[in-house]
Amino acid sequence: MDSATSIVIPATTLVGVVAFLWLMQWLLLGRNPEIGNERKFPRQIILLALTITGLLAIVFALPIGESSRNQLIGLIGLLISGIIAFSSTNMVSNLMAGILLRMTQPFKTGDFIRVGEHFGRVSERGRFDTEIQTETRELIALPNTLLTTQALAAIRSSGTIISVNISLGYDVHHARVEKLLLEAAEKANLKDAFVHILSLDDFTVSYRLSGFLEEVKKLISSRSELYRHILDCLHGADIEIMSPSVMNQRRIAEDQKVIPKTVSHTLDASTNQANDKAEKLAEKIAFDKADEAEIAEKTMQTLKDKIVSLESKLEQSSDEERSKIKEKIEALRHSLKKLEDKPVKQDG
Incomplete structure (x- = not known):
């Protein structure tokens, strides 16, 4: 092999590998930069495998002897092993925790969960972390190891007690x-309420009112609505609330009670309507990504x-059927791919 050929082949291989990797990076990640971690991870693994393959192709194209080529391949393998060894502790732990969460299914996308001081609705389940959306619309990424090593409370989609x-x-x-x-629990649309x-x-005497809420997505607004009806019912019955304790420093008459003045029915009705509208909007805004993901x-x-069901019917169908x-399966697969490639809603 002459000197010109020995330079052209490696250079051509290098240019080809770089162009191919750039194209694959654009196809896998560049077209949809806002896709979630759940769908981005397998594409990143594919891109990493292609990069290693391209690197090996360049090594095989170099005009060097067999012994030198084997040493170079061994050095590349050693470097890759070292990188994986140094970075694998947290990565592998979170990956295994993610697999465990998929197997045990303690929660689903859209569920309310509490881990330590963090509380919100699950907006994305990744292989390394789980993202929740709080009632202030913040997105918090929790490492999967945190969800498997700490106590995790998940609110069941079938209902919860507030x-x-x-x-x-x-x-x-x-x-x-x-x-x-x-009576307050009934007005707040809670089922099977009880008092302890x-x-x-x-x-003072401490009471606890509990009731079953069927629509868990309305957890935040339902709790606020319950508080409002408790205030209305107790104050309407001329009962003052002592929670946690009344520490009033001003002089008041012995027969004077700490109760707000009664408002007109019209004002009270308009206030309730405004509160209902605001709370519905608040939950819609706060958990928009979690709703979309669910x-x-x-x-x-x-x-x-549906695809699995139709595929099971293929063997027992006539040629026309x-x-x-x-055709139905292809249409469903096309719709499924569009959903999988749909960018995840971001802030801003």
């Missing part, structure tokens, strides 16, 4: 309190189930 603790004076009979609290007396304190995941699972079924 509670509120309240302290009232000894001058109010508990039967009257229970009746008013249950938690403690008899020095100056809908997308459910839609993709539905499409996959088989052709129609294949």
Whole structure:
């Protein structure tokens, strides 16, 4: 092999590998830069494998002897092994934790979860971390190892119990309190409500009102609505609330109670309507990404189930029916691919 050929072949290989990797990087990641980590990770693995393959192709194209080539390949393998060894501790731990979470399924996309001080709805489940969206619309990425090593509380999609603790004076009979609290729970659309007396304190009696909420997506607004109805019911019955304790420094008459003045019915109705509208908008804005992710995941699972169902019918169908079924399968796969490639909604 002459000197010109020995230079042209490696140079051509280098240019070809770089051009190919650039094209694959654009096809896999560049076209949809906003796709989530869930769909980005396998593409990154493919790109890494292609990069290593391209590097080996360049080494084989170099005009060097067999012994030198083997040493160079061994050096590349050693470098790659070293990089993986240094970075694999957290990476492998989070990856294995992600696989464990997929197997045990303690929560789904769109569920409310609490881990330590973090609380929000799951907006994305990645192989290395899980993203939650808080009620202030912040996106927090939690390492999967955190979800498997700490206590994780997940609110079931079938419903949850919301509670509120309240302290009232000894001058109010508990039967009257229970009746008013249950009335507040009914107005807040809670099912199977119940009241517990938690403690008899020095100056107050502590009660807990609990009720079953079927629409868990309305958790934030339903809790606020429950508080509002408790205030209305107790103040409407001329009962002052002592939670956690009244520490009033001003002089008041013995028969004067700490209760807001009664507002007109028109003003009260308009205030409630404004609050209802604001709370609906608040949850829609706060958990927009979690809502979108939950809908997308459910839609993709539905499409996959339909594809599996149609594929099972192919063998038992006639030629004409088989052709129609294949067309339906292709249409469903096309819709599924569009959903998988759809960019995830970002802030801004």
